[in-house]
Amino acid sequence: MTVNRIMGSYTFLKDKLLDETGAEVMMSWESPIMKKHAEVVTQNGGDILEIGFGMGICASFIQSHNIKSHTIIEIHEQVFEKLLEWAQDKPNVIPVKGDWLDSIPNKQYDGVMFDTWKENRIVKFKKLIPDHIKKGSIFTCYNSYQRECNGYNYEAEYIILDVKPTKQEKEYFNHKKYYLPKVVF
């Protein structure tokens, strides 16, 4: 497949990751959010699928839990290089370079964390994911909604977190509450 998504040059700063337009892709203030996402997605233990590596914040928290394997799919060349570097001393990490649409390994996961940039294929994700989960698998995702809903329209339990976003050039989240969805399939 020819993919022309998200191929611009990223800038890696200590506290944020910027895309080619200068928009914040991810920021370090999200650490408490990502810590909770990691806690939620690993509740079953087992095999974890993380789609989108970003700054690796969630991935690092996932690694602090007792899991069997940690597959991470990343499409962006520069971010994938960071992922490879980060994964060097983590034997249960399986880095996958590519678009999640055609890169998810043929496997069923116990937990799935979805957090990508410039995504518009939720409908396709919902059709694809049943092949990669089992009964009781947990799904969680970045969620900017300020109420109990998620972009996938999955029935979910919500963990409401108090957050303190730092200033952003291109505002992507400026709220004091974060509605973290936990879906159990």
Next chain:
Amino acid sequence: MPNINTINGLVLCDETNVNGVTIANITNIDGIDKSCGSVCNAIALAGSDVSCGRACTAVCVEYFVDKDVSISPPGVGNHIYDNSECICDLPEGVIYFSSKCGLRSGICYTVNPETCEIISVDDC
């Protein structure tokens, strides 16, 4: 929902000639566009009749676009529909559509309600 692709059991899109009229020459019937062979893909969007700002925070449902979103997002010149036949029949007044859906980033599309064509694209 009107469907000009099937009339009286005849699948119009499978025919080349009906009553002496070449099907390829028919672009619409009573203002409803024919959509034979065109791309019509599902996409999650949130619509608003107020503003992009409102659409960008609204809950997404399934819409359809004449674009393969697997490769790249829709843009100016593409069309947004509320039916899987990709027939232009949007709810009155709804002209803003956002793909943000609670994600990190998203696009707000403004459409011409008469044609369903995307006429401008903005960030959410």
